[in-house]
Amino acid sequence: KMAMIEFSHVDKYYGKFQALKDINLEISQGEVVVIIGPSGSGKSTLIRTINGLEEIESGRLVVNGLNLADKKTNLNELRRNVGMVFQHFNLYANKTVLENIMLAPRLVLKRDEAENKRLAMELLETVGLAEKANSYPRQLSGGQKQRVAIARSLAMKPKVLLFDEPTSALDPEMIDDVLNVMQEIAKKGDMTMVVVTHEMGFAREVADRVIFFDQGQVVEDDSTEDFFKHP
Ligand code: ADP
Numbered sequence: 001k002m003a004m005i006e007f008s009h010v011d012k013y014y015g016k017f018q019a020l021k022d023i024n025l026e027i028s029q030g031e032v033v034v035i036i037g038p039s040g041s042g043k044s045t046l047i048r049t050i051n052g053l054e055e056i057e058s059g060r061l062v063v064n065g066l067n068l069a070d071k072k073t074n075l076n077e078l079r080r081n082v083g084m085v086f087q088h089f090n091l092y093a094n095k096t097v098l099e100n101i102m103l104a105p106r107l108v109l110k111r112d113e114a115e116n117k118r119l120a121m122e123l124l125e126t127v128g129l130a131e132k133a134n135s136y137p138r139q140l141s142g143g144q145k146q147r148v149a150i151a152r153s154l155a156m157k158p159k160v161l162l163f164d165e166p167t168s169a170l171d172p173e174m175i176d177d178v179l180n181v182m183q184e185i186a187k188k189g190d191m192t193m194v195v196v197t198h199e200m201g202f203a204r205e206v207a208d209r210v211i212f213f214d215q216g217q218v219v220e221d222d223s224t225e226d227f228f229k230h231p
């Protein structure tokens with residue numbers, strides 16, 4: 001399968017602090033990769049480089065054919081194809097759920113309004129929130145907001161979906177609803193997913209591959225089966 005994300009010898013600094021150290025990783029199209037590791041080890045930094053939220057200092061990083069080491073690379077083009085779901089949903093508070101989902105496709109892709117709405121409603125069905133289309137974010141629980149955020153990312157039809165601790169800010173009883181939606185997306189098989197999470201059950205059941213990250217480095221990179229064989 002085609003490589004969708006390729007890191008080679010990537011370094012990243014915050015001032016003098018080296019957050020990423022010689023990262024070498026290749027992630028294929030359709031692969032579901034979970035990244036685990038201690039807090040402060042650089043997981044978030046790593047995935048934020050993939051959609052250009054963090055610049056890299058050296059090495060080569062190619063995502064969907066775009067070279068991110070080149071400062072001239074068009075980040076808008078990159079982000080059309082690389083969606084990201086954050087810990088804190090970042091929904092537009094003054095827009096309805098449906099509007100939150102329709103906004104970017106309308107503005108960025110100029111998608112036809114009827115088609116945009118049809119797709120948005122279909123995505124709300126997928127995440128189990130069709131009845132909330134006309135609600136505002138403040139009327140939703142954390143888990144519902146996160147599912148809307150996922151639907152919003154999907155509306156752009158990205159090739160890659162990045163998740164930065166998508167369930168860490170949620171009450172325990174809502175975590176499974178969000179993980180189940182992510183599992184459904186993964187099952188379809190066409191989305192490349194990179195997920196930073198502490199949810200080991202999700203890693204075990206959904207990931208193709210698990211990466212253990214520590215102190216800015218890939219310490220382990222295994223198939224899920226091999227990863228969980230370890231004592
Ligand atoms: P993780 O996601 O594994 O918790 P992060 O990628 O958030 O780790 O952070 C890795 C390290 O880089 C931490 O030591 C953090 O304090 C530091 N760091 C993250 N972002 C910045 C920043 N914008 N400026 C300076 N240091 C940062």
Ligand code: ADP
Nearest residue numbers: 014017039040044045048054087088164165168
């Ligand atoms: P989280 O781990 O929940 O993502 P953090 O507190 O690590 O949140 O980071 C929140 C924001 O602060 C991020 O934008 C990150 O880049 C920045 N940040 C994290 N650590 C540092 C740091 N040591 N110096 C400056 N900015 C930082």
